[in-house]
Amino acid sequence: MTGNPMPTIDQMLCFAVYSAGHAFTRFYKPRLDALDLTYPQYLVFLVLWERDNLTVKALGERLFLDSGTITPLIKRLEARGLVQRQRDDEDERQVRIRLTADGRALKQRAEAVPLAVAKGTGLSQAGAEALRLELLALRERLDRVD
Amino acid sequence: MTGNPMPTIDQMLCFAVYSAGHAFTRFYKPRLDALDLTYPQYLVFLVLWERDNLTVKALGERLFLDSGTITPLIKRLEARGLVQRQRDDEDERQVRIRLTADGRALKQRAEAVPLAVAKGTGLSQAGAEALRLELLALRERLDRVD
DNA sequence: CAAAATTCTATTGCGCACAATTTAATTGTG
DNA sequence: CACAATTAAATTGTGCGCAATAGAATTTTG
Known part of the structure; x- marks a missing residue:
């Protein structure tokens, strides 16, 4: 019995996923540079183009990300006038994210x-x-x- | 002809890769916490346990990461006494990474x-x-x- | 062999990604 | 209704990940 020799990273599924993910990000970069979006920002827009006025929480559940990631990301988009943030009137704990006209217009450029x-x-x-x-x-x- | 409707993130292969990568990191976390390693740090050790005394460049090529990622990561490991950095005598542009005894010993605990x-x-x-x-x-x- | 080009590492700056904590609002319970 | 528990965002701190740049060493080439 040789016990459990350590695998080589080339044999590991997790590393294949990890490095394929980076390869996707690299591949997207030149295409998203034209829109001045990062890959995670592009994902946020895909979600919002499909369904606007989502809460931070709903967005996070869709993307498997938490508020610590989403809040600053959304604030950067807000600073560029692509989305708006506003507290929900019904439940003021929630913040709803709305596309601006510019944010909606971005969709055509991403086609x-x-x-x-x-x-x-x-x-x-x-x-x-x-x-x-x-x-x-x-x-x-x-x-x-x- | 409807042209090119935007896909939903749930339909996208890139998002499946991206979110599966995060799921792996989450899965590894409690297991690597015992070793006080992050997932990228663990990958570095897997490479070094297999082949010690690699240059930063060789490590980067193996992991598909650049010096801006690897240098600070290695420095954190060096500060903890798990690896050593030293300029190559033959070519002083290169920095070689060596495991310390503690760094080698970590392998048993990761089995x-x-x-x-x-x-x-x-x-x-x-x-x-x-x-x-x-x-x-x-x-x-x-x-x-x- | 000297100048130019290349290579290697480190640094800076920005944007995720997430754990842990904080603050505020809402809901649940006696 | 008061008050405890829960929920939603934001904040703080740490660690990637990479583009752009800088600086030093080596290699190329004229």
């Missing part, structure tokens, strides 16, 4: 991004979908334990 | 980690391997373009 990314992956739609579902299931299992 | 992670993924070895290879190929394609 070319998804196709470029799809091409960059080199995967067919079915291949990308299969991989996405595997990762979704993996995330759920990792989050379920402990 | 339970890989198995716990393998279990946490809920994947068979073959399943994990297949997914890893897909992500590896994806990373290479994303890094190849542009």
Whole structure:
């Protein structure tokens, strides 16, 4: 019995996920530079373009991020006039995020991004979908334990 | 023709990778807390346990990280007496990273980690391997373009 | 061999990402 | 209704992650 030799990072699934994530960020960067958005900011807009006027909490649940990440990110977008923050009248603990006209307008300028990314992956739609579902299931299992 | 409607983040492969990466970090955290290591620090040790005395550049190429990330990370490990940094005598531009006795000793204490992670993924070895290879190929394609 | 180009590391600045804490508002309970 | 418990955001502090830059050492080349 040799016990448990340490794996090489090249053998580890976690490192494949970690480094593929960085590769995506690098790939997005030149495409999002035109919009002056970071990748996490782009994700926030994708959510808000789909459904406006979400609370910080709802946004965080959608993105798996907490207020410590989202609050300063949103404030930077607010400072640029792309979103507005306002306390909910019904429940003043909550802050609702609304797109401004400029924030909505950004959507047209982002239209070319998804196709470029799809091409960059080199995967067919079915291949990308299969991989996405595997990762979704993996995330759920990792989050379920402990 | 409806043109190119924006995808929902739930439909996007990049977001699946991004959020699965965060899930891995969260999963590792309680296991690495016992060693007082972050996930990126753990990756550095996995590389150094396998092959000691690497340069900053070699470490960066292995991890797909640059000196702006690695230098401060290594300095924190050095401050804790887990590694040493020294200029290469042959080429003084290079800095070589060596494990200290404490840094080497950490390996025994980390031995339970890989198995716990393998279990946490809920994947068979073959399943994990297949997914890893897909992500590896994806990373290479994303890094190849542009 | 001297000047130019390249290589390697470190530094600075910015933006996540998250744990821990704080503050304020709301809900639950006696 | 008072008061404890809970919830939502914001804040603080630490550690990545990377672009841009700087500075020193090495290599290239004219």
